[in-house]
Amino acid sequence: MINIVNTDITYPELNRNPRILLGPGPSMVHPRVTSAMTAPMIGHLDPCFLQLMDKTQELLRYVFQTKNRVTIPISGTGSAGMEASLANFIEDGTPVLVCTNGFFGNRLVEMAERYRADLSVLRCPWGKAFTLDEIAEELKRKPAKVVAIVHAETSTGVLQPLEGLADIVHDQGGILVVDAVTSLTGINIPVDELGIDVCYSGTQKCLGVPPGLAPFTVSERAIEVIRNRKTKVSSWYLDLSIINAYWGKDRSYHHTAPVSMNYALYEGLRMVWEEGLENRWARHVENARLFWDGLEEIGLKPFIPEAQRLTTLTTVKIPSGVNDLEIRNQLLKVYNIEIAGGIGDLKGEIWRIGLMGYSSRKENLLLLLAAFKKLLNR
Amino acid sequence: MINIVNTDITYPELNRNPRILLGPGPSMVHPRVTSAMTAPMIGHLDPCFLQLMDKTQELLRYVFQTKNRVTIPISGTGSAGMEASLANFIEDGTPVLVCTNGFFGNRLVEMAERYRADLSVLRCPWGKAFTLDEIAEELKRKPAKVVAIVHAETSTGVLQPLEGLADIVHDQGGILVVDAVTSLTGINIPVDELGIDVCYSGTQKCLGVPPGLAPFTVSERAIEVIRNRKTKVSSWYLDLSIINAYWGKDRSYHHTAPVSMNYALYEGLRMVWEEGLENRWARHVENARLFWDGLEEIGLKPFIPEAQRLTTLTTVKIPSGVNDLEIRNQLLKVYNIEIAGGIGDLKGEIWRIGLMGYSSRKENLLLLLAAFKKLLNR
Numbered sequence: 169m170i171n172i173v174n175t176d177i178t179y180p181e182l183n184r185n186p187r188i189l190l191g192p193g194p195s196m197v198h199p200r201v202t203s204a205m206t207a208p209m210i211g212h213l214d215p216c217f218l219q220l221m222d223k224t225q226e227l228l229r230y231v232f233q234t235k236n237r238v239t240i241p242i243s244g245t246g247s248a249g250m251e252a253s254l255a256n257f258i259e260d261g262t263p264v265l266v267c268t269n270g271f272f273g274n275r276l277v278e279m280a281e282r283y284r285a286d287l288s289v290l291r292c293p294w295g296k297a298f299t300l301d302e303i304a305e306e307l308k309r310k311p312a313k314v315v316a317i318v319h320a321e322t323s324t325g326v327l328q329p330l331e332g333l334a335d336i337v338h339d340q341g342g343i344l345v346v347d348a349v350t351s352l353t354g355i356n357i358p359v360d361e362l363g364i365d366v367c368y369s370g371t372q373k374c375l376g377v378p379p380g381l382a383p384f385t386v387s388e389r390a391i392e393v394i395r396n397r398k399t400k401v402s403s404w405y406l407d408l409s410i411i412n413a414y415w416g417k418d419r420s421y422h423h424t425a426p427v428s429m430n431y432a433l434y435e436g437l438r439m440v441w442e443e444g445l446e447n448r449w450a451r452h453v454e455n456a457r458l459f460w461d462g463l464e465e466i467g468l469k470p471f472i473p474e475a476q477r478l479t480t481l482t483t484v485k486i487p488s489g490v491n492d493l494e495i496r497n498q499l500l501k502v503y504n505i506e507i508a509g510g511i512g513d514l515k516g517e518i519w520r521i522g523l524m525g526y527s528s529r530k531e532n533l534l535l536l537l538a539a540f541k542k543l544l545n546r
Numbered sequence: 547m548i549n550i551v552n553t554d555i556t557y558p559e560l561n562r563n564p565r566i567l568l569g570p571g572p573s574m575v576h577p578r579v580t581s582a583m584t585a586p587m588i589g590h591l592d593p594c595f596l597q598l599m600d601k602t603q604e605l606l607r608y609v610f611q612t613k614n615r616v617t618i619p620i621s622g623t624g625s626a627g628m629e630a631s632l633a634n635f636i637e638d639g640t641p642v643l644v645c646t647n648g649f650f651g652n653r654l655v656e657m658a659e660r661y662r663a664d665l666s667v668l669r670c671p672w673g674k675a676f677t678l679d680e681i682a683e684e685l686k687r688k689p690a691k692v693v694a695i696v697h698a699e700t701s702t703g704v705l706q707p708l709e710g711l712a713d714i715v716h717d718q719g720g721i722l723v724v725d726a727v728t729s730l731t732g733i734n735i736p737v738d739e740l741g742i743d744v745c746y747s748g749t750q751k752c753l754g755v756p757p758g759l760a761p762f763t764v765s766e767r768a769i770e771v772i773r774n775r776k777t778k779v780s781s782w783y784l785d786l787s788i789i790n791a792y793w794g795k796d797r798s799y800h801h802t803a804p805v806s807m808n809y810a811l812y813e814g815l816r817m818v819w820e821e822g823l824e825n826r827w828a829r830h831v832e833n834a835r836l837f838w839d840g841l842e843e844i845g846l847k848p849f850i851p852e853a854q855r856l857t858t859l860t861t862v863k864i865p866s867g868v869n870d871l872e873i874r875n876q877l878l879k880v881y882n883i884e885i886a887g888g889i890g891d892l893k894g895e896i897w898r899i900g901l902m903g904y905s906s907r908k909e910n911l912l913l914l915l916a917a918f919k920k921l922l923n924r
Contacts, residue, residue, distance in 0.1 A: 178705045179601055179816045182812060182813065183585070183594050183597075184586060185580060185586070186586035187587070194589060194802060195587075196587055197586075197587045202586075203584065203866060206584060207561070208562060208563070208575075209565070209567060209573075209750075209756060210567070210572075211565065211572060211884045213882065214878075216561050216563070220561075226557075227557060243623055243758070244626065244783060244801075245802050246622075246798075246801070246802065247783055247801035251781065251782055251783045255781075275782070278782060279782045280781055281779045282779070284780070294837055326748060328738045370790045372587075372802055378587060378807075380621070380806070381760060401660070402661060402662070402780045403783075404625070404629055404635075404657045404660055405784075406781075406783075415914045421889070422625075423622075423623045423624070424572060424623050424748065425623075425624075425708045426758030427572060427757055428580075428583060428757075428758070428806075428810070429756075429806075432806070434560065437557075478864075485707040492650065506589045508589075519562055
């Protein structure tokens with residue numbers, strides 16, 4: 169046995185008080201997913217783990233609605249997925265267009281710059297979506313080999329329509345990269361049907377899995393871009409050609425997979441599959457609508473008009489005279505509920521309220537509305 | 547409640563059969579660490595999580611034996627730590643020396659190339675350690691701003707002595723980067739005393755935590771190198787200056803921390819602290835020696851002479867006429883024990899047997915010896 173020597177409480181046991189997580193993520197995690205992480209550790213080349221990888225890839229293809237062979241979890245959080253979505257397709261001077269209307273669009277800009285793209289940035293105000301025409305016009309002015317855009321902008325609550333965009337991007341010889349961090353399995357995003365070439369997400373939002381992995385899918389068209397690279401990807405850790413040699417049939421060792429996180433992902437994906445994608449989207453719509461009705465009843469106004477509003481993440485205007493931080497602190501301290509404030513351009517202007525994955529439940533939205541009513545004296 | 551529609555068993559429950567993990571990692575995970583991952587999900591900016599971050603940093607400083615302010619877990623596996631250890635300190639044309647005597651040294655070479663270093667590579671045969679003189683001579687020939695070396699080479703089982711190396715590196719104006727993936731908490735590596743500037747490890751070896759995080763520490767001298775950079779680090783995800791704004795007092799959001807993995811790390815570190823570092827090293831020595839004695843009894847020969855041999859990972863020569871894969875398959879199928887074969891230059895030549903962290907127990911080594919005896923008819 170292992171001998172225990174230091175026994176004071178400088179380092180106390182983990183706090184296990186639950187929170188009701190209704191911010192922009194992490195969302196709450198179903199007990200089945202939590203329990204999956206307690207499965208015994210096995211090696212990353214164990215036949216059982218290789219089977220788990222195959223099943224996970226099948227389920228990831230199901231949630232991305234894709235036939236893409238290269239459909240894997242990247243061993244990092246959603247931001248690692250974001251970086252992989254650019255790093256693999258940009259060489260020095262590759263013409264790239266990033267369309268940004270929020271904090272995460274801006275992060276795409278920042279990353280593309282670091283990878284030394286010949287970068288164009290198309291901006292529209294935070295809270296608005298782009299029209300196809302705006303993007304088409306910019307690409308006519310300056311064509312791009314990579315066009316990146318956020319499907320569900322977590323900083324504003326705007327849904328970006330994607331229908332028709334891939335055609336425009338492909339016609340001028342580029343690939344379409346889409347951030348689906350706050351939409352995957354919460355809002356319909358049919359990757360193949362939309363012609364998206366690279367799509368990534370995070371586990372901790374609508375999937376209801378702890379943060380730590382980035383579901384990722386790559387079309388054949390985008391694989392071709394990787395094949396034709398003249399230089400290696402500067403990030404070894406995020407180099408898809410060698411990551412895929414592990415996830416593909418070679419099973420060549422790249423890095424030690426985060427085994428427990430992969431257990432959690434598998435169980436989370438299994439729960440999506442059991443519920444069914446269509447039912448899951450419908451649940452997110454239904455609960456969002458109930459929440460919006462409740463907001464109206466207590467006189468709180470969504471920041472985004474209903475037609476462009478995310479069902480997974482609602483942004484709410486902070487009423488004038490109300491202390492943002494005070495209300496959020498009270499929600500956390502008195503009712504154990506986490507929501508988030510605005511970031512970037514919208515700091516102090518909005519609250520960000522997520523009803524995603526296992527957090528998207530009627531008991532949660534009802535409680536939050538009741539707590540708002542109390543704290544705001546509505 | 548969430549409605550369950552698809553109920554066939556295309557996607558069965560997770561396999562929960564335990565394995566006895568005696569390879570080069572992942573090691574086995576103590577039930578306390580496994581259980582820590584089941585703590586309820588909380589936000590990455592929750593006051594409780596911020597407290598956990600502080601305590602985790604204290605404990606990481608304890609295991610690295612350092613006062614370094616910037617001592618954090620990188621949100622990726624050990625390889626992400628390796629990449630961060632170079633990416634942050636290399637700009638185009640930075641003179642870098644990598645000393646390599648194995649697979650993981652070669653990976654450092656590969657990464658330094660990708661980050662466009664002006665790279666020198668000092669090689670010695672797999673299975674040998676470098677002498678101080680060899681490195682000093684190479685640095686006299688061509689000075690380097692970054693010198694990287696592996697403390698415990700997982701591909702060969704060699705321990706690299708580090709005493710005096712930092713002085714040589716510092717005297718010619720560089721920083722010393724050390725890979726402690728297979729040594730941290732299993733073998734004494736006093737970061738401050740040795741003058742190491744950047745040191746990284748993985749959670750899944752001697753720490754006995756699932757794979758997924760990379761403990762990482764940076765000296766003030768190395769922080770100064772980051773401060774004096776003229777260009778941004780090309781990897782946004784691994785950029786320490788912005789990662790540290792989250793782990794430092796600003797708490798600026800960088801990426802969503804892998805919360806459950808951080809729970810596991812905290813519990814794993816707490817167990818190291820309870821056992822005491824010195825006792826932990828002694829346990830690894832004691833069990834390694836018992837294992838080596840047992841190997842001798844059945845006529846198996848360690849690949850590395852005792853003076854340079856790792857206590858955490860023993861490499862064993864595969865006796866002539868013995869089928870490597872057959873034996874490893876039998877170990878796994880019949881006795882549920884995982885060990886690993888050689889990689890790179892040593893493929894088919896050796897077995898790699900880890901007695902690390904919670905795997906370093908007498909019942910495990912006794913069982914493995916007994917299984918070898920059976921399978922090899924000794």
